[in-house]
Amino acid sequence: MKNRFLNISKLALAILVLCTQANADSFLVQDQQGLPLKNVVLEFTVNSASTSLVSGPKTLIMDQVDKLFKPDVLVIHQGDFVDFPNSDNIRHHVYSFSSVNPFELKLYSGRPEAPLQFNNAGVAVLGCNIHDSMVGYIYIATSKYVLMTDEQGLATLDNTVKYESVNVWHASALTxxxxxxxxxxxxxxxxxxLFVIDLVVQSPEPRNTFQSIFNQNGE
Incomplete structure (x- = not known):
């Protein structure tokens, strides 16, 4: 009876996996060496503009921990707010020169007075005026269908989403x-x-500064 139960469980799991695969488009993003790339943003343009709109702004978190932005890449939508708590026991001075939303949060600890709203699509490169090796990114999406690859360079989209094209972004990509x-x-x-997407990336230096990253991204 126990073996029969185990066999039924395995069969149910196999069916579940097959159903999941059958109802999704899976993407693998890799570099010029064939290695998987994590934190690649995939933003899908759908057939009907009205179905791609995101309703209601949200507030998301870009933290500062151990002199690093957490997460490295934050994906939001146009109109969303971002809160910038400082979880370190030292003060930070967060800013961005990026044209999508230039801002400055002068030297502070704890939490700034209010979250910032991002109304323009694009990528904001973040830096700290005190710790120049701190670099972070906020990707502001227009479509509600936006994914980010995991450690294996994989991302999955429900195949009921009919898309015309996809915008692909990675912090180290040459394009x-x-x-x-x-x-x-x-x-x-x-x-x-798997649908394979190839990107040409450049290897980051061990201690990239905000200025070098900002110039690299052409912001």
């Missing part, structure tokens, strides 16, 4: 935002039925 059409993506499926 700031790469647009790929649906037809071009579907032509590049590998043996595991």
């Amino acid at each position: 700031s935002i790469k647009n790929i059409t649906y037809d071009d993506i579907t032509k590049k499926a590998n043996d595991n039925a």
Whole structure:
């Protein structure tokens, strides 16, 4: 009876996996060496503009921990707010020169007075005026269909979403935002039925500064 139960459980798990795969488009993003890339943002343009709109702004968190921005990359939508708590026991001076939303939060500890709203689509590069090696990114999306790859370079989109193209962004990519059409993506499926996206990236220096990253991204 126990073995029969285990066999049924395995079968149910296999069916679940197959159903999940059948109802999703899976993407693998890799660099020029064929290595997976994490923290790649995939923003999908859908067939109907009205279905891609995001309703109601949210407030998301970009923390500062151990002299690092946490997370490294924060994905939000146009109109969302971002709170910048300082969880370190030292003060930070957070700022961005990026044209999508230049701002400055002068030397502070704890929490700033109020979250900041980001109304323009694009990428904001963040720095700290006190600790120049602190670099973070906020990706402001227009479409509600936006994903970010995991440690294995993978991301999954429900296949009920009918998209025309995808904008691909990575902090180290030589092209700031790469647009790929649906037809071009579907032509590049590998043996595991993953849609493969190739990016040319440059290896970051061990201690990149905000200024070098900002210039690299052309902001």
